[in-house]
Amino acid sequence: MQARSLLKMIARMGVNDAKFLALSNKAAFAGAVAFLGLYPSIVFYNMLANIPLSQLPSDVLLGVLEPIILVNSLMCSMMVAIVVTSLVDVEKSEHVLEHLFAYMPCSTKVFLLSKAVSTTLLAIPMTLPYYVGAYVVLYRFGVADVTLLLSAYLPAVVMAVSLTLLLLLLTLIMPQKYMAVLRSALIIATIVGLTYLANLISQGEASLSVGIATPCIASILMLIATTLIYIKYSDVLIEKAIR
Amino acid sequence: MEFSNVTKVYSGGVVALDNVSFSVAERSIHALLGHNGAGKTTSIRLILGLLKPSSGVVRVLGRDPFREPEVRLSIGYVGEYAGLYRELSVWENLLRFCAFKLGDEELCKEEVGMVADAFELHELLRKKPQELSAGNRQRVVIARAFIGKPKLVVLDEPLSNLDPVWRARVKEFLKKYVEEQGATVVFSSHILSDVEDLADDVSVLKSGRVVYTGGLKQLLGEQGVVKLVVKATDRAKLVGVLSKMGLRAHLAEDGESVAVYLKSESEAEEVLNAVSSAGVGLKYVSTERTTLEDIYLRMYGAKKNE
Numbered sequence: 001m002q003a004r005s006l007l008k009m010i011a012r013m014g015v016n017d018a019k020f021l022a023l024s025n026k027a028a029f030a031g032a033v034a035f036l037g038l039y040p041s042i043v044f045y046n047m048l049a050n051i052p053l054s055q056l057p058s059d060v061l062l063g064v065l066e067p068i069i070l071v072n073s074l075m076c077s078m079m080v081a082i083v084v085t086s087l088v089d090v091e092k093s094e095h096v097l098e099h100l101f102a103y104m105p106c107s108t109k110v111f112l113l114s115k116a117v118s119t120t121l122l123a124i125p126m127t128l129p130y131y132v133g134a135y136v137v138l139y140r141f142g143v144a145d146v147t148l149l150l151s152a153y154l155p156a157v158v159m160a161v162s163l164t165l166l167l168l169l170l171t172l173i174m175p176q177k178y179m180a181v182l183r184s185a186l187i188i189a190t191i192v193g194l195t196y197l198a199n200l201i202s203q204g205e206a207s208l209s210v211g212i213a214t215p216c217i218a219s220i221l222m223l224i225a226t227t228l229i230y231i232k233y234s235d236v237l238i239e240k241a242i243r
Numbered sequence: 244m245e246f247s248n249v250t251k252v253y254s255g256g257v258v259a260l261d262n263v264s265f266s267v268a269e270r271s272i273h274a275l276l277g278h279n280g281a282g283k284t285t286s287i288r289l290i291l292g293l294l295k296p297s298s299g300v301v302r303v304l305g306r307d308p309f310r311e312p313e314v315r316l317s318i319g320y321v322g323e324y325a326g327l328y329r330e331l332s333v334w335e336n337l338l339r340f341c342a343f344k345l346g347d348e349e350l351c352k353e354e355v356g357m358v359a360d361a362f363e364l365h366e367l368l369r370k371k372p373q374e375l376s377a378g379n380r381q382r383v384v385i386a387r388a389f390i391g392k393p394k395l396v397v398l399d400e401p402l403s404n405l406d407p408v409w410r411a412r413v414k415e416f417l418k419k420y421v422e423e424q425g426a427t428v429v430f431s432s433h434i435l436s437d438v439e440d441l442a443d444d445v446s447v448l449k450s451g452r453v454v455y456t457g458g459l460k461q462l463l464g465e466q467g468v469v470k471l472v473v474k475a476t477d478r479a480k481l482v483g484v485l486s487k488m489g490l491r492a493h494l495a496e497d498g499e500s501v502a503v504y505l506k507s508e509s510e511a512e513e514v515l516n517a518v519s520s521a522g523v524g525l526k527y528v529s530t531e532r533t534t535l536e537d538i539y540l541r542m543y544g545a546k547k548n549e
Contacts, residue, residue: 012346016339095324099387102291102320103344105313235295236254242293243253 006114009106014118017084069134071197073153074219077160078190082183084119085167093176098242108238113230116165159219162226169229172241244273244290244395244427249299251285251451258451259285262299265446265456267429270421274438274459275431276539277448283431284323286448287399290429291320304394316344319388321398325380327372333383334368341390351390358386361416377404385413389420396420398430402437414441435536445535447542454542459535466504466538470531471511474500476524484521488514493541504533504541 091097101108131153138145171179197214244267251260260282267273275283288294289301292308292315301307306314327336334355341351359365362382372380381404388396396417402410414437417428432438438445439459446456455462472495475481481501482492495502505511511530519525 008346012343016342019339091328094329095322095326096328097326098293098322098324099320099326099340100343101293102315102318102322103340105316105344107309107312108293110312239254239294242288 005106006110009104009110009114010118010121013111013114014121017087017115017118070151070155070216072134073156074159075190077156078163078186081119081160081164081167082186084115085164085171086179086183088115088168089171089176089179092171092241101242108242109230109234112165112168112234112238115168116161119160119164155216155219158223162219162223165230166222166226169226169234169237172237244304244429245300245302246286246289247300247302249289249296249301251282251289251294252297260289260296260448261451263448263451263453264299265453267427268444269427270425271443272417272421272428272430272441274442274445275429275448276435276438276445277431278543280450281448282451283448284399287397287429287431290395290397291315291318316391317394319390319393319396321384321388321396321401323399325372325384327380327383329371329373332369332371333364333375336372336383337387337390340387345391354390358389361389362386378406378409381405382409382413392424392426394424394426396426396428396430398428400432401430402432402434410437417441435534435539439535447539449543462538463533463535464506466533466541468533469505469508469511470502470533470537471505471514472500472502472527472529472531473515473518473525474527475518476526480521481518481523484518484523485514488517490514500527504537 088097091100101111104111106114135146167179167183170182174182246263246265249260249263250258252258263282263286275286277283285294289296290303290308292301292303292310292312295309301309303314304317308314308318327333328339331339337355337358338348338351341354342348345351345354359368362385364383364386367375367379367383372383375383381401385398385401388398402413405413417430418441420426421428430441442459444457445459445462447454473481474495474497478499478501485492485501485503490503490505493502493504494500503514505514508530515525515528
């Protein structure tokens, strides 16, 4: 498939999924956006409260803020992946997925990849409140830097694509109740793990390099693992799901 | 559409299709028949390119649907399950599927309007699928398959939930669609009277193999158009006479009478004369037109009540 067709597919999927999320479950959609916007912002503000920011030189200040923003971005992306793959779980249980496969003019394998990428693109509007909040905070301390936000967003994108793809593949073969348990466990692990990491960084108990490296390495490892699973097993998993 | 020596073995070793070959003529209605597990749904999924054949070739509209999934733009599909979003209205459901397939929202509004007209869905458009009766939901699902005027429509048990009026109307619609759009329809059904009404050709699948493929009229002709049912005082003697005449006797549905399938009414008369001349006492005789159901059940070696 040509890159242009793939991009068209991703755009079509993203727009349709966003519409579906907004149309089908307005309360859940608003709740997810509010949660994604508010929770990381609250964590963010809490951390900042522990640091004498005004006394720090701007390069040190950036060094403190960067991992916190990164960690929070990762959390946002993981949440979006979890929310959107739960939609696929519903589609599977209501036998809609089979019809979507049959109606999409692309292979099922490409469908899943497009879905993973479009899910990540969906993360942009869904996590916008958080990024706006973070930018306002940075602006207040005179270190407003769009590049900083973008550099935090990129590993989050890597994490979101791979996590979504992994969850999609699992959704194909696992019963809905097990997926619900897995998603809940992921949400708890994400909140607890990343909040803990961010706290360590903000209190100076973990070095900044460790703070940045841990989620980045985790994202890359997850991407590699998911890519391998996707290449090697997706056909078998898709066949199992369709059968 | 063509299946050439197609075998499909699922992971775990289950052979769903075993060296299956059949073709579907353009502008025709082709029925896939077979018991549950015979391979009908697997065939349909291969046509849609959702599954890859383990060996052999599937060609749909001249293309390999698994490697060239763009061919799905020309295929409409009605699955075994409704596959509608519970949270969306019928209108939103149809628009969403159309948007996935065609991409253009304005075009989709037009297309959905057209299928809603054809299947009289306007009163249902604002309702959610779970608020509809099974029959109305099935109408929505069938209507969805015709979005974008597909060249090939594949339907898995399309008429099962419809009331008699809508069954007749959908059958009429399918015939008209084939005629006017030059399209091809492939469908599976357990309702054999519907198959007789609708199909030009049939393929009968049994345990993953094709036991018959060809014209429906030809099948009815080949297998005998008249069914002669005879209840005799001595069944063994009757069967002996029939086998001497080169006829294969079948046990009739009542479990006592014997049925033979013949080419014509006059052949039935000849058989009865021969049986009487052989001194077989007759308790009951009837002739009736052979139905597809009779032939199908003979192919499966089953009784009507099985």
